Amino acid sequence: MIRGMLHFDANLLDPEVEAQVDELLAKLSLREKIGQMVQIHVHDGNVEASLELIAGGHVGSVLNYYEASKLNRLQRAAVEESAAGIPLLFANDVIHGYRTIFPIPLAISCTWDPELAQEAARIAAEEATADGTHWTFAPMVDIARDPRWGRIAEGAGEDPFLGAAMARAQVQGFQHDNLESGRRLVACAKHFAAYGAVEGGKDYNTVDLSERTLRDVFLPPFKAAFDAGAGAVMSAFNEIAGVPCTANAFLLQTILRDEWGFQGLVVSDWDAVGELIAHGCAADLREAAALSAGAGIDMDMASNAYRQHLEQLVAEGAMPAAVIDLAARRILRQKCILGLFEQPYVDKSRAAHSFLRPEFRAKALEVAHKSIVLLKNEGDLLPLDRAVRRLALIGPLADDHHEILGTWHRIGRDEDAESVLDGLRAVLPETEIICVRGSNVLESEPAGVGAAVQAVSASDVVVMVLGEAETMSGEAHSRAYLGPPAPQMQLLQAVYEATTQGPQAKRQPLVVVLMSGRPLVIPWLATHIPALVQAWHGGIRAGRAIADVLVGNVNPSGKLTATWPRAEGQIPIYYAHKSTGRPVTGPGVRQFDEAFRSHYIDEENSPQFPFGYGLSYTSFRYEGLQVETPVVDLDGEVVVSAMVRNVGRRAGDEIVQLYVHDLVAEVTRPVKELKGFQRVSLTAGEERRVRFAIPVQELGFYGLDMAYHVEPGQFQVWIGPASSSGLEGSFTVRDT
Ligand code: GLC
Numbered sequence: 001m002i003r004g005m006l007h008f009d010a011n012l013l014d015p016e017v018e019a020q021v022d023e024l025l026a027k028l029s030l031r032e033k034i035g036q037m038v039q040i041h042v043h044d045g046n047v048e049a050s051l052e053l054i055a056g057g058h059v060g061s062v063l064n065y066y067e068a069s070k071l072n073r074l075q076r077a078a079v080e081e082s083a084a085g086i087p088l089l090f091a092n093d094v095i096h097g098y099r100t101i102f103p104i105p106l107a108i109s110c111t112w113d114p115e116l117a118q119e120a121a122r123i124a125a126e127e128a129t130a131d132g133t134h135w136t137f138a139p140m141v142d143i144a145r146d147p148r149w150g151r152i153a154e155g156a157g158e159d160p161f162l163g164a165a166m167a168r169a170q171v172q173g174f175q176h177d178n179l180e181s182g183r184r185l186v187a188c189a190k191h192f193a194a195y196g197a198v199e200g201g202k203d204y205n206t207v208d209l210s211e212r213t214l215r216d217v218f219l220p221p222f223k224a225a226f227d228a229g230a231g232a233v234m235s236a237f238n239e240i241a242g243v244p245c246t247a248n249a250f251l252l253q254t255i256l257r258d259e260w261g262f263q264g265l266v267v268s269d270w271d272a273v274g275e276l277i278a279h280g281c282a283a284d285l286r287e288a289a290a291l292s293a294g295a296g297i298d299m300d301m302a303s304n305a306y307r308q309h310l311e312q313l314v315a316e317g318a319m320p321a322a323v324i325d326l327a328a329r330r331i332l333r334q335k336c337i338l339g340l341f342e343q344p345y346v347d348k349s350r351a352a353h354s355f356l357r358p359e360f361r362a363k364a365l366e367v368a369h370k371s372i373v374l375l376k377n378e379g380d381l382l383p384l385d386r387a388v389r390r391l392a393l394i395g396p397l398a399d400d401h402h403e404i405l406g407t408w409h410r411i412g413r414d415e416d417a418e419s420v421l422d423g424l425r426a427v428l429p430e431t432e433i434i435c436v437r438g439s440n441v442l443e444s445e446p447a448g449v450g451a452a453v454q455a456v457s458a459s460d461v462v463v464m465v466l467g468e469a470e471t472m473s474g475e476a477h478s479r480a481y482l483g484p485p486a487p488q489m490q491l492l493q494a495v496y497e498a499t500t501q502g503p504q505a506k507r508q509p510l511v512v513v514l515m516s517g518r519p520l521v522i523p524w525l526a527t528h529i530p531a532l533v534q535a536w537h538g539g540i541r542a543g544r545a546i547a548d549v550l551v552g553n554v555n556p557s558g559k560l561t562a563t564w565p566r567a568e569g570q571i572p573i574y575y576a577h578k579s580t581g582r583p584v585t586g587p588g589v590r591q592f593d594e595a596f597r598s599h600y601i602d603e604e605n606s607p608q609f610p611f612g613y614g615l616s617y618t619s620f621r622y623e624g625l626q627v628e629t630p631v632v633d634l635d636g637e638v639v640v641s642a643m644v645r646n647v648g649r650r651a652g653d654e655i656v657q658l659y660v661h662d663l664v665a666e667v668t669r670p671v672k673e674l675k676g677f678q679r680v681s682l683t684a685g686e687e688r689r690v691r692f693a694i695p696v697q698e699l700g701f702y703g704l705d706m707a708y709h710v711e712p713g714q715f716q717v718w719i720g721p722a723s724s725s726g727l728e729g730s731f732t733v734r735d736t
Contacts, residue, residue, distance in 0.1 A: 007172040010186050010231025010337050011263045017336045024086070024332050025325060032084045033328040034310045036060035037293075039091070039267060039301045042074065050074065054088065055081035058307055060331055061089035061135070061267075061299060066411055068348035071132035079344045087340035089331070091188075091267075093408055094136035094174075095154060096120070098127035099355040100540065101405050101412035102364050104473075104517055105140060105166075107371035107536035109156035110558040110614070112655040112677050114169035120367055121173025121187075123360045129183035130354035132346040134338050137188050137234060139170035141221035145574040147562060148201025150477035153407050153517030153537070155196065157561030158574045158611060160217050161674045164224035171228035181350060184338050189225035191236035191269060193251055194218040198238060201571065203478045207238045212667065214240065215702045223260060231264040231334050235297060237272050244279045246272040247288075252296030265330040267299040268292060274303035285309060290319055298327035356416060361541060368538040368545030370653075373558040374615040378530035381509050383552025383617060384461060386428060392459035392508070393421055393435045394452045394495055395466045396488065397515050403441065403467075406537025407474025407517055417540045420465050420513065423547030434459060439491040441469045446487040449494045456498040456508060463550065464495060465513045470537055473517025482521040482568055484514070489524070496528060513546055519564040519609075526608055534558075552617060557653035557679070559614035559722065563607045570603060575611040575723035576670035583671075612657050612674070612722035618648025618684065622656075625719055625727035633736040634710055637693045642719040642727050644680060645687035653681050656690045659723060661716040666704050672723055675699065690719070696733055 025033070039061040042050045047070075053059050054077040062074060071090050078088045096102045102120045111117070121139075128136060143163055144152035156166035167189065174187040194214055198205040209218075222233065235252065236245040245251055246268050256262045273292045274285060282288035289305035290313055300306040313319035335341065374382070384391075397403055399421040401414040418426075421435050434455040439446030446452075456462055466488045471477060483489065492512070499508045511531040514520060515538070525532060533556070535546050548554040565573050580598045584605055599605045621644070628639040644656055658676035662669040676692040700710040712735040720726020 006177040007175045007229065008177040008184065008337065009229030010175060010334060011226065011229050013263060017333060020336050021329055021332045025329060028084055028328065030314060030321060030324060031311055032057045033324050034306060036086065036328045036331045037299050037310070037324070038304070038307045039063055039299050041302050051077045054078050057082040057084055059088065060086070061091055063091040063301065064093070065090065066092065066131065068132040068346045068351045072345045072348065075344050086332070087335060087344040089134050089335060089340070090132055091135040091137060092128065092133045093138065093410055094124045094128045094133065095138045095140065095408040096406065097364070097412060097539065098124050098131065099411060099416070100127060100360040100364050101409050101416070102367050103371045103536055103538040103542065104153045104406040105155055106153050106157060106517065106562065107538060108367055109162060109166050109561040110373055110536070111367060111370035112162070112559055112679055113370060114165045116367055116370065117166050118169040118173035119363055121170040122176045123363055125174050125176055125185040126179055126181055127355050127360070129179055129185050130181040130346070131351040133185065134183070134340065135186045135188060135232065136174055137190060138174065139167050139187065139189060139225065140191070141167040141189050141225055142191055142196035143218050143221065144196035144562065145572045146196070146198070146201035147482055147519040147565065148478050148480060148568065148571060149196060149198060150203060150473045150479065150517065151475055152196070152562060153473040156221070158563060159561065159576065159674050160220040162561055162677070163221035167221040167225040168228040171225050171230045175229060175231070181354060183343070183346070186231035186334055186338060187225070188232035188234050188267065189222050189230050190234035192222060192233045192245060192256070193236060194240055195236040195238050201478050203476050204237050207240050209240065211706060212702045219255070226260055226262050231337065233262070233264065233266050235266060235268050235272060237269050237275065239279060244276055244281055246297055247276055247281055247291040247295045249295040257296065263330070263333070265298045265334055266296055268297045268301050268303070270301050271303040273297065273300045273305045286313070289313065293319060293323055293327065298330050364539055365541035365545055368541045369548060369554045371536060371538065371558050372545060372549050372556050373534040373560055374556040375532040375534055375609055376526065376530065377615055381531040382511060382550060384550055386551055388428070388431055388461050390432045390434065390459045391424065391428065392455040392462045393424060393433055393465070394438045394455060394462065395464045395491065396437055396439050396441045397465040397467055398437065399435055403470045403515065404537055404542045405539065406470050409470065412540065418543035420543045420546050423543035423545070424550070426544060427547045427551045427553060439487040441488070442485050443487050446491040449491055452491060452495055453498045456495055459508055461511070462495060462499055462508045463511045463513065464492060465515065466492060467515035468517055470517070480568065482518070482565070484520065484522070511550065519560070519562050521565055521568055521608070523566055523608065555617045555650060555652040557614065557616060557655065559612050559655045560609055561611065563611050564609040566608045567603050569600070570607070573607055576673050578668050579671050610722055610724040613724065614655070616652045616654065618646055618650045618652040620652070620654045620682070620721060621645045621647045622720055622727050625729045627717065627729040627731050629731060631732045631734055632696055633734060634696055634712065635736065636696050638696060638717070638731055639691065639693045640717050640719060640729060641689050641691035643687055643689050644682065646682035646684055649684050651681065651683045653679055654721065655679050657720060657722065657726070658692045658694070659718045659726065660699060662699065662711065663714045663716060665701065665711045665713065667701065669701060672718070674723070692719070699733070
């Protein structure tokens, strides 16, 4: 929690708010209550029709409509023209910034800095509320272990522990209780649930997993969001084991309400109610409305099923009126908590000077710095010598101001962004920079290979910026092949050849910066390119952040939060895998080294780059692991520490990680699970003992009886720089 940073709990049952809701409900007709349950998409082409619906009391919320003056116009229709005068809830996808666009959430998670994520969310809330938004469809907290899935870009990667920390932080930031805008923003954890487990990484596809995996892996970030007070949740498009989430009473009632006591509102995803027909669970929209409302969907996004059918369903006795009352209550509760009855309109003069403030842009730069992951740096090629006279900057993303914004950048603008060229010009004012696009992100043949090769021959060092367009990740953008697009690989290999010609002394060092919304499959780059920097889609300050890292103004500290495969065929691949009955003995083992073990005949088991991995311009040595509590009770804390020393020549941040393994349990347990991380800043030569105190109750799982518990017995523990290495110890949890 950032000091002095207060956030409100939108789940809180405040007696005054409940009394206000009671009073409102008592005045509403059934039709008006149903109106609260309807969310419509307004755009410039349907404003008049929407105003009519709103004035008729048929709408409770509007999504994806922007700008204070436009929103005030809709609000006046609700407050001053409709009979009940209930204000609208204005919702938008404020995923990684509103106008100050931050790096994509997957990049932010690579900072391993929840406080920073919280700050970024608060800034997004400042800008969005100043412009009239009340509710953001964020944080996206889906665990993703399949980089083919385009929406891996929107979350915090593959691990439930880190995902929960990021979920909590974002909710606290979005729901900051003292925004300068004088408004509030409700957070919405999505997509409930297990959307990241779609088969084949193909968006909207089937999800079929055990209740244990659902509870152990996919639900913890949602629970963390709700414990932080998130006021809403969005149901996912997918089914789980045959039951679509949008008609899933086990999810929406048993878990969310009965077990967790969630008091907020549940909104469906876009037309997910109507999609029950395509799922084959509803014969028509009437049945879809009945199934969704009956399962616990309080608000219907954009399908119109509720507006068309709920009143008739109640009249026919097919839908208890109590269901409508409860849904309307939850929606009105959020409107009261947001203060919409007291302040329905937004002061449109605020918006203009609320965007892109210097401190917001500075924070976006800090997040971009810390999200960059140094994947390879052979021979300490980086940082570049600032005295370099001529630098060739090549690639379709070298002077890009759009793709850099990433997926879900919404009202973010290209003109707000700095490209890598802008950044390098700022940090290397004396250097001649020859910038050549060389290829488009996607095209049949790279058109500028000749110009690129010429630029190489006229330079002392070569930096290439390659990767994905922002539309190659995000919703409905799954990929089956995960390398940089083919024309860019052709360009790269031509440039690589050009840098390996001529006398050794004349050969230009080659650095590749990758921009993407997901882990990429880059076996050729990983073996041939000496310096590799993963910069994600880093937002409006990414160009300067990348330049700062390339010249050493900033020492990179980011660490991967999703595994990078060697090949698509390894997917799903993640560090917290199970042992199986035939585990291989170590990374790099192939079939013929160990017959009849769990691996491939044509690829290693180990990933290209593992979860938790990231290099620095300095080096850190881990020594002296101490398990201070070799035996610990079920209600105790495991205390483990290690000395971390900066043995390099410059200061740096190191993200120290703690993993455990429950050796024997009534159900199989992952070979490693992250249970702690700390970011430490160490000057050259400085050392610090990094200490973790982990509540034993956090080492549990859902057992044979599907109840959460910790099983006494022996645990292995590691403290290290990544999931693939570290100092090992052990401790015993004893039965008390
Ligand atoms: C989309 C997405 C969801 C988003 C919603 C509103 O289809 O699945 O994440 O919040 O619609 O834009």
